Amino acid sequence: MPKPTPEQLEKINRFTLVPLTEENCYVFNDLMIDDQPTSYYSKIHENLLRKFAQDAKAGIALLLGHDTSRLPVGRSFDSEIREDLNQETGEYMKSVYGSFYIPLGMNTESGLSTDDIAKAIDSGTAFDTSIGFSAKRWDCSICGFDIRDWRNCAHLPGKTYEIERDGVVRQETCYVIAGADGNGELLENSLVYAGAARRAQIQKNFSMTPTVRENEKGTKLHLMENFKDVPIDATIYQYYTAGGVVLFTDTDERTSGSQYLKQRSEQEVNFEQFKQVLSQFGIEAETPEHLSEALVKFQNLEASLTEKDNQIQSLSEQLQAVQGELEDVKGQLSAKDATIKELEARNEELAGKAELAETYRQDLIQQALEAGVRAQGNAFNATLFERFLATLSIDEIKEVINGFENEVKSRFEGARVSTASDKSNKSRLKDDDNVTAEDFEEEHEFRAFVAEKAEQYAKEHGVSIAEATKLMMAKYTAKEKEAE
Numbered sequence: 001m002p003k004p005t006p007e008q009l010e011k012i013n014r015f016t017l018v019p020l021t022e023e024n025c026y027v028f029n030d031l032m033i034d035d036q037p038t039s040y041y042s043k044i045h046e047n048l049l050r051k052f053a054q055d056a057k058a059g060i061a062l063l064l065g066h067d068t069s070r071l072p073v074g075r076s077f078d079s080e081i082r083e084d085l086n087q088e089t090g091e092y093m094k095s096v097y098g099s100f101y102i103p104l105g106m107n108t109e110s111g112l113s114t115d116d117i118a119k120a121i122d123s124g125t126a127f128d129t130s131i132g133f134s135a136k137r138w139d140c141s142i143c144g145f146d147i148r149d150w151r152n153c154a155h156l157p158g159k160t161y162e163i164e165r166d167g168v169v170r171q172e173t174c175y176v177i178a179g180a181d182g183n184g185e186l187l188e189n190s191l192v193y194a195g196a197a198r199r200a201q202i203q204k205n206f207s208m209t210p211t212v213r214e215n216e217k218g219t220k221l222h223l224m225e226n227f228k229d230v231p232i233d234a235t236i237y238q239y240y241t242a243g244g245v246v247l248f249t250d251t252d253e254r255t256s257g258s259q260y261l262k263q264r265s266e267q268e269v270n271f272e273q274f275k276q277v278l279s280q281f282g283i284e285a286e287t288p289e290h291l292s293e294a295l296v297k298f299q300n301l302e303a304s305l306t307e308k309d310n311q312i313q314s315l316s317e318q319l320q321a322v323q324g325e326l327e328d329v330k331g332q333l334s335a336k337d338a339t340i341k342e343l344e345a346r347n348e349e350l351a352g353k354a355e356l357a358e359t360y361r362q363d364l365i366q367q368a369l370e371a372g373v374r375a376q377g378n379a380f381n382a383t384l385f386e387r388f389l390a391t392l393s394i395d396e397i398k399e400v401i402n403g404f405e406n407e408v409k410s411r412f413e414g415a416r417v418s419t420a421s422d423k424s425n426k427s428r429l430k431d432d433d434n435v436t437a438e439d440f441e442e443e444h445e446f447r448a449f450v451a452e453k454a455e456q457y458a459k460e461h462g463v464s465i466a467e468a469t470k471l472m473m474a475k476y477t478a479k480e481k482e483a484e
Contacts, residue, residue, distance in 0.1 A: 050081065060075070066132055070109040121191075134187060
C-alpha cells in the first residue's frame with residue numbers, strides 16, 4: 001500500500017485538522033480528464049482543463065459513484081497538466097492528473113472501510129474514475145454557436161452532418177466543446193465502475209507541485225435532459241459515467257428549443273415533399289421563405305402580365321407621338337439646311353469681296369512705295385516703309401500716296417531755300433525726345449521717322465511692328481500737342 005512522502009504529507013495536512021502520517025494515509029495518482037471526445041460526444045476545452053487543474057490543487061472531494069449524498073472518502077491535494085501521446089492518432093493531447101489521499105482506518109456510509117477501498121485500488125479492481133464539473137459555455141463544434149442556442153444552432157451532439165468548408169463537403173460529427181472561456185469548476189472525482197472518459201484511471205506513479213485555494217460553495221441544481229432546452233446564460237453541471245450522462249443546471253427555467261427543432265425537422269420533411277410537387281409546375285425554392293415568395297409571384301403573374309400589356313400599349317402611343325415630333329424636327333432641319341446653304345453662299349461672296357479688298361490694299365501699298373521712290377529716290381527705305389504702310393488703313397495709304405505725289409510736284413516747281421529755322425529743326429532731330437511733326441518739311445518725312453523708331457522699339461521690347469508704330473505715332477504726336 002503506497003505511503004505518502006514527506007512533501008506529499010505537507011500538502012495533505014494543509015487540509016486536515018489533525019495531521020495525518022504515512023501510517024494512516026493512502027495516496028494515489030489519477031488521470032481525471034483529457035481533451036479527447038468522451039462517450040457523450042463532448043470535449044473539454046484546454047482553457048477549462050487549466051481551471052480543473054487549479055481546482056484539484058485547491059482540493060476536491062473523492063466520492064464513490066458520484067453519490068453526493070454521502071461523505072467523501074478522500075480528497076485531492078495536487079495536480080498537473082501533461083501532454084500525452086495519443087497512440088491511436090499519433091497526436092499529443094492535454095491531460096489533467098490529480099493526486100488524492102484517503103485516510104485509513106475509517107468506515108464509510110457505503111459499508112466499505114477506507115482500508116477496503118485502498119486495497120481495491122492496489123489490487124486493480126477499482127481503477128475507473130469520473131469527474132463532476134460545471135461550465136458556462138457549451139459550444140457546437142460545427143457552427144461555433146452555443147449548443148443551447150437553438151435559433152442559430154440546429155446540430156445535436158453525436159449526429160453526423162454534411163458540412164462544406166473551403167469548398168469541400170465532408171462528414172462531421174457534432175461535439176459539445178465545454179468551457180472555451182475557462183469559466184467552470186471541477187466539483188468532485190469519483191471511483192466508478194466505468195467512466196465516460198476512456199483514459200480516466202488511477203495511475204501508479206505521479207509527481208506534483210503544490211498550490212492551495214479555498215473550494216467554492218455549491219448551489220441548488222435542477223436536473224435537465226436536453227442541451228437545447230437550457231437557457232444560454234445558465235451554468236451546466238455534468239457527471240461523466242458510463243451508465244448515462246447526468247446533467248444539471250443552476251436554473252429551473254427551460255426553453256422550447258428541442259420542440260422547435262423537432263417541428264422544424266418535420267417541416268423540412270414536408271417542405272421537401274412539397275418542393276417535389278411544385279417543381280413539376282416550374283416553381284423552385286430552397287427555403288420555405290423562398291417558396292412563399294415564389295407562390296406569391298406565381299399568383300400575381302397574370303396581373304403582372306396585364307400591367308405589362310398596358311405599359312406596352314402606353315409606350316406604343318408614346319412612340320407614335322415621338323415619331324410625329326421627329327417629322328416636325330425633320331422639317332425644321334430641312335429649313336435650317338436651306339438657310340445654311342444661303343449663308344454659305346453669302347460667305348463665299350464676302351470672301352471674294354474680302355480677297356478683292358486685300359488685293360486693292362496691296363495695290364495701294366505698291367503705289368505708295370513707287371511714289372516714295374519717285375519722291376525720295378535712293379534715300380527711300382522701301383522695306384521699312386512697307387511695314388509701316390501695313391499698319392495703315394486704305395484712306396491713310398491714299399494720303400501717303402498724295403503726299404509723295406505733292407512732294408514730286410514741288411520739286412518740279414522750284415528749289416526750296418533752307419532757312420535758319422530749317423537748320424534749327426534739323427539739328428533738333430538729333431534729340432529724339434524733343435522731336436515733333438513740325439521738325440519735318442514733309443508729312444512723309446515724319447512718317448518715315450516714326451517707322452524707323454517703331455522698328456527700333458519693336459526689336460528692343462519684343463513687340464510687333466504694328467504695335468510699336470502705334471506707340472511711336474502716339475508718342476511724337478503727343479509732343480507736338482504739348483508744344484502747342
